[in-house]
Amino acid sequence: MKGNSQSLKLPNQLWLISLLIGLLGWSCSATRHWLLQSNAYDLGLFDQWAWLVSKGLPPVSSMEGVHLLADHAAWWLYLSGGLYAIQPSLDWLLASQALALSFTAIPIWMLATQARLPRKLCWLACLLWWLQPVVFNCNLFDFHPEVWGMPVLALALWAERAGRPILWITLLLSLLGFRDGLLLIIAGMAIEQAWRRRWRWSTAATLLSGGWLLMLSRWLYPWLRHGEGPKAAAQMFGHLNGNPVEVLSSLDWIGGAFYLLLLALPCGVLWKRTSLPVLLIGLPLVVVNLLSSSSSYRTLIHHYSLPLAVIAVVAAIDGLAAGERKGRSVSRKRRSFIVGWAILCWLALAKPWFFTGPYLERLGMRQDATEAISLVPSHARVMSTSYLAPHLTQRQWIAFPKQQSEKLLETSRWTAMLLNPDDAGWGSTKTIQTDLLNQAHRNGWKCREWSSGLELCLAPDGAQVPPLHNG
16 A cells, blocks of 8 residues: 555644643653652663663663663663763653654554545544553553654554555664564564565565564573573563463463453454454564463553554554545544543543552652652662662662562672661562661661651761761
């Protein structure tokens, strides 16, 4: 299907609305961070990596002991280091994530005009994207570099349909740099192109996804992980052992069926038979999410399903285009129903109501946390809770007290601890944090407590640590 010149005629209102939605998304994620609801995994991880790159230091996370490229081979993250060199702020990550999500509507519009949809349906397609629950939820759920790739993915679909192979290949190569898991989407494109009997395009996508997988598993990851392969593979599929009957019985069939229903709800009412080829693009990713041992892969809260939202909207565009070709134009009443249904799905599955409850749980700690964070020396090697870590990650050494990281302070490298046993945060416990603080007291660390339960302890080195007074 060749593109037409209308595909590149973008209304000024689309740019403006995308910008406003992006700024709104940024304000939401920044507010969540301010409310102490962000986490070491993953906002803290990426903030530290970006800061290390900006300083010309080895980009190895002290929380995981993992090189930036050994996480998900996201080489686009080096760009964030350039931004941090201008001004070290995690708002670069939060803002770019929100804007990437909102501006994905631009190539969505291009796809809609390419399908010769009337202007009203082009706006409908953009609304369907902006109202995807997983889009809102991913914007809030810390930061993930693959979010940057969503406009690239949509534009790659446009380039393929416009018959522009060089641009298409370039975009797919770029897509691989946002996260290794996106090779599953490229493998899905190979399936789609084979379905359409476009064998050269299918072969190109197969070689690209397969070659990248081999390069990562056989060379890059073993090189950066001291001989180990992809970490996610063992974590996700280690439970798939035994004979086929045991494997099938171990799967979460009910949860999987519910997950598929959630994926289809916002746009499924518009899918037609002509939507099937583009839906095939999501098949490899859907299978991996269904087989994963972690239920996080089967929700609309995390980023694992975000590419499927792009595919769902493009499938809806194909469904609308099929109706237009058959002379069955979408009436105003039906458009209103579609928009109302999308809004209803958003209200039910997106999480804006978290700002009225769960996100306010640490509001009373906010003032104490601000004061405590200001007292942590910039050179300190910090052990902190998972939700305070992203406020302290612009340094070489930081971690949060996990089960496996409980160590005697005499033999550890940490020189500062900011903990709250009463609110230990993700991955930690009250027992671990209380034990660490007791060790600090026994070893003569200088400590200060706040009424919220926060306690800051600094190693007893007068030459480096400013004095603290109990209060």
